[in-house]
Amino acid sequence: MDRRRVLSLLGCSAAAFPAMTPMTFAATGGENRLVVVILRGAMDGLDALRPYGDPNLARLRPDFGAGPAGGEAIDLTGFHALHPALAPLLPLWRAGQLGFAQAVSTPYRGKRSHFDGQDILEAGTAGEVPPLARRDGWLNRLLPLLPGAHGRTAFAVGRDEMLILRGAADHAAWAPDARLDLAPATADLLLHAYHDDPLFRNAAEVALGLAASTEGVGGRRAEPLFAFAAAQLRADARIAALSLGGWDSHRNQPRQIARSLQSLSEGLLRLRTDLGPAWDRTTVLCLTEFGRTAAQNGTAGTDHGTGGTMILAGGALRGGRVWGDWPGLGEAALLDRRDLMPTRDVRAYAAWALHGLFGTPHAALASVVFPGLEMGANPGLLA
Amino acid sequence: MTPTLAAIRFGTGLAPEISPPADGAEVLARLAGPDEAAARIPIDGWEAAVARALRFRALRRARDESGGKAPFRRLRDRLNAEYHRDLARTLIRAAVTRDGMRERLHWFWADHFSVVDANGIRRRTITAYHEDAIRPHMTGRFADLLHAAVAHPAMLNFLDQDRSAGPNSPRGRNGGVGLNENLAREVLELHTLGIGAPYGQTDIRELAELLTGLGVDRKGAFAFRPRFVEPGAEVVLGRSYGGARPNRHAIRAVLDDLAVHPATARHVSRKLATHFVADTPEPSMIDAMIEVWRCSDGDLMKVYAAMLDHPDAASPELRKVRRPIDFMAAALRVSGAGAALIEARPQVLSDRLTTPLARMGQVWLRPPGPHGWPEEADAWITPHGLAARLEWIAQWVGGLDPAPDPRDFVDVALGDLAGPRTRFAAQAAEDRQAGLGLILSAPEFQRR
Structure with missing residues (x-):
């Protein structure tokens, strides 16, 4: 169904369709944009960004490849090397549009459960896992603090449940692979049948509009998610949250993580391309529930750990650097003699990013968005 | 209708x-x-x-x-x-x-x-849990359904009860395992009284101590494990349970009491009416169901009948x-x-x-x-x-x-x-x- 037909058949304003709506940016309180990517399954940060300057890395992980010498990893800092599957992002690093925060974690400790770990990450809380029935996400709690925020300021993209956006504040959601391929006459009759039922009528109107507007959102693997996010962020959305799976590399990690990193890298490049000039006002935070064991296991993989790595990207970033203190990989420096010791709460970086992007006051960040967070010194994430 | x-x-x-x-x-x-x-x-x-x-x-x-x-x-x-x-x-x-x-x-x-x-x-076994613990008990007393579901190995595993030991139990004193409140909390909050009901953290803790011993054996079957049981009596909602020796009767007794508690009658009746009739059901329908729950000690067929008999069921x-x-x-x-x-x-x-x-x-x-x-x-x-x-x-x-x-x-x-x-x-x-x-x-x- 083409766009004009959808509009005429609804006989309504284009405002029903976020992707098509050139709204004024002033209405939403700013032009800065945030994309949060949840890497579900626990990305091995020590493999994505390899601290090859630490002599223990090669000893702990003889089969994974470490530094640039003799391998395909790309030196970034003289201490850190980039996983070869992220090589397409090298131009971003050189332009200051890619960076990393090392040795980060949520406050979650102990059982190393994916589900609890992701729930804590998305809830943005410390302490016990919040009771399931009453959880909301930190991006949702941010929304009421944004001047002019409305129901399409934040978009949950994809089919995975995004706890990070769940909560009382209104937000939008759509899966770009959702299809609604009705013949025009059938769509007319559907809306006729739904006319007196606002719940069905509104959902159908939005679905018909979005399905028509996302027909061109193709591409490989994760690309459609990023392309759809870009389309919304070019219009009147300012926040998009999505998730990528495939990080739980207990076996044969070299093959598995390469595939996932490649998918992430394609997605980020697609986001940059599709955002156009808006890329310069955009910050991307790629967060994972925890890191993985410092040593490789018996099946050429790694198991659930603690300290991990956050990947940051975007034209708004002051990147080309690695943030955070390095705790070392010597046995005595590890947490429980197995995991990278976290040196900073990942929420502190997220909070400083929100402060820089949206001007959200410290007091609100440390009480409402991330209750009880000690934000610490400004890491200077944004340009 | x-x-x-x-x-x-x-x-x-x-x-x-x-x-x-x-x-x-x-x-x-x-x-x-x-x-x-x-x-x-x-x-x-x-x-x-x-x-x-x-x-x-x-x-x-x-x-x-x-x-x-x-x-x-x-x-x-x-x-x-x-x-x-x-x-x-x-x-x-x-x-x-x-x-x-x-x-x-x-x-x-x-x-x-x-x-x-x-x-x-819990790998591909959940329909089996429903088949054994839920389906045969849907038309009897709520207490029997509650007990069948809460003490089932699938539930004990899901809500960590199979890894919970009383801190002063023989197993707990060996170290490595302690008390886990997960099941006790959800029994009160979700399965029986409901979140708004008058109970507190102490009730959760005491119920968690009372539930110790419910476990799963190596074949995935229910097992009562006396070595995990917290010694002494526990007070839940003002009533004392257990005491002398580890036994399952105290657990059965507290679930029986919770099943006929007025807050449970209200919480579960409201949930039934909300599911079958309307997202915001008529208060009089819920009241009728609660009254039947009280008179019949939670006979579910009678509670369903009270729901079906109410005029709003036929709206x-x-x-x-x-x-x-x-x-x-x-x-x-x-x-x-x-x-x-x-x-x-x-x-x-x-x-x-x-x-x-x-x-x-x-x-x-x-x-x-x-x-x-x-x-x-x-x-x-x-x-x-x-x-x-x-x-x-x-x-x-x-x-x-x-x-x-x-x-x-x-x-x-x-x-x-x-x-x-x-x-x-x-x-x-x-x-x-x-x-x-x-x-x-x-x-x-x-x-x-």
């Missing part, structure tokens, strides 16, 4: 060959009779299912240690096939039954006592939206094509049932947590949730052979509920498939 409302609000929908219950009394009469659907379409119980899950774990270990891939893969494929087949069996029961209320109650109580499909003894307004599984079952039932699915290959079941169900927002056997699936209409009728329903309808009616005439089908599917807009859309459609699709898409079919 009209037969159509009895069939869709308190059943799994209309069907061309099956007469709907004449009224609420006949809904209850059919429910009081034998469980014909389970006899006709059996689903494995816990013992068989958990044996497969444990065998899977052993074979996976063997594969990791010695590389024996073939037996592991065979069982993995079998378990994956069972996942899809159990959905098909569940839908077919609903599609062919005369006693739809039983299927609806099965889904309601399985949701009230949610356990999520996962690894270990012509369709205030609820069918959840995805409920909608899918009703569509299979009304098109008379469900039973054939029993023969379908797992890949076909995955493409036609399991995957579309997930796209509609309801991943089979994987609710978001112990609180179960959302109840409110707008949690399901999101743009992409509705799109998934409409796409599945197009696929499903495209496979109907022969395709019925939409002008007849509108009466078969919607009975006396069909409104003029839907009737117009059905007869104006450009072909039969589109007409059938519009009927199944209509609010009169999506709602109940």
